[in-house]
Amino acid sequence: MALTLHVDGARWRAAQDAAIAANPGLVPVVKGNGYGFGREVLYAEANRLRVTMIAVGTYAEVPGALAGFSGDVLVMEPFRAAIHAAIHAATQAGLPSVDDGRLVHTITTRVDLDGLLAANPAARTVVEGLTSMGRFGAPAARVGDLVAAGRGEGVTLHLPLGSGHVDEISRFVEAVGGIRPFFVSHTTADEVAALRRRFPEHRFAARVGTDLWLADRAAYEMRSHVLDVRPLAKGDRVGYRQRPQAAGHLVVVSGGTSHGVAMESPASAATARSRAIAVAEGMLEAVHRVRSPFTVGGTMPRFAEPPHMQCSLLALPDGVAPPSVGDTVPVRMRLTTAYPDAVVIE
Structure with missing residues (x-):
């Protein structure tokens, strides 16, 4: 019994193909x-799409990417010479080798560039510019010098979510000088097209994750197996915490904290409505009435108690027809924090 991500392969791949067609060089x-x-x-899908480069988040992801993908691999976290040296000293192994010719490293400082070139004089690099995102990067005035010092292959820019990035990217293009490829994140296809019209001599490549792999939400669904069902009388106590329950049914389903069930990132609560929702959900949690992401009998029952590591206990209200053991029920989950037991591409 498992938590399984079911994928309509044809529909999912059609969305990928459309994204690539709308944004050449993605x-x-x-x-x-x-x-x-x-x-x-996703390595296999990238090979199918015949792209020449993928981007990974960290150096720990490099070995799998080099083994699974046939093209170049851009590492988005910046190379930090001190971190590589410290990990090597502690483990006698260190992070993945910087010698592979398909690797493209991200640089933000001269000291790290010097450390990388000392380890591999032929290392391929791009320079990260410090955008309004404010995460890491070199100020625009220094980017050109770093590119030249490392014989860099271009500039990379990580932008905030939203739109209106063309002017900010343009400032970097004008400050850096020369003809450079620019790798940009969180831009739309229209923004990239506008940049290409404004700077036809430059190459702009959008780095895309969510809008490529999760573009068509109807193409995939997470499903959970029903592991057990039993009737509940009012006041029956269940679970580790022995909380009393209302009358209905206890439904035990596959999927818990190890799968990412009910694991959420902090909400931005940017609007009055979102703040009101956050307050209401907090009050429900305080009285142990948190709604689960599982849909059973057309309803989303509350958790009988917080999810366990690999399964969840649901309190199905009286009057709702219970499922049978072995049935599957859909689960509404954020896929960027989901770890299903299996992925079935149909």
């Missing part, structure tokens, strides 16, 4: 949990 991002599909599945 660089697929394959990082973390592989957007719920697993990185190995």
Whole structure:
């Protein structure tokens, strides 16, 4: 019994093909949990798309990417000479070798560039510019010098979510000078097209993850197996915490915290409505009435108690027809934090 991601392969791949057609030169991002599909599945899809480069998040992801993908691999986290040296000293192994000719490293400082070139004089690099995202990068005035010092292959820019990035990217293009490829994140196809019209001598390549792999939400569904069902009388106590339950049925389903069930990132609560929702959900949690992401009998029952590591206990209200053991029920999950037991591409 398992938590399984079911994928309509033809529909999912059609969405990928459409994204590539709309944004020529797109660089697929394959990082973390592989957007719920697993990185190995996405390496194979990137090969199918015949792209020449993918981007990964960290150096720890490099070995799998080099083994699973046939083209170049851009590492989006910056190379840090001190971190590589410290890990090597602690483990006598270190992070993956920087010698592979298909690797493209991200540089933000001269000291790290010097450390990388000392380890591999032929290392391929791009220079990250410090955008309004404010995460890491070199100020625009220094980017050109770093590119020249490392014989860099271009500039990479990580932008905030939203739109309106053309002017900010343009400032970097004008500050850096020369003809450079630019790798940009969180831009739309229209923004990239506008940049190409404004700077026809430059190459702009969008790095895309979510809008490539998760473009068509109707193409995939997470499903959970029903592991057990039993009637509940009012006041029956269940679970580790022995909380009393209302009358109905206890439904035990596959999928727990190890799969990412009910694991959420902090909400931005940017609007009055989202703040009100956050307050309401907090009040429900305080009285142990948290709605689960599982849909059973047309309803989303509450958790009988917080999810376990690999299964969840649901309190199905009285009057709702219970499922049978072995049935599957859909689960509404954020795939960027999901770790299913299996991925079935049909």
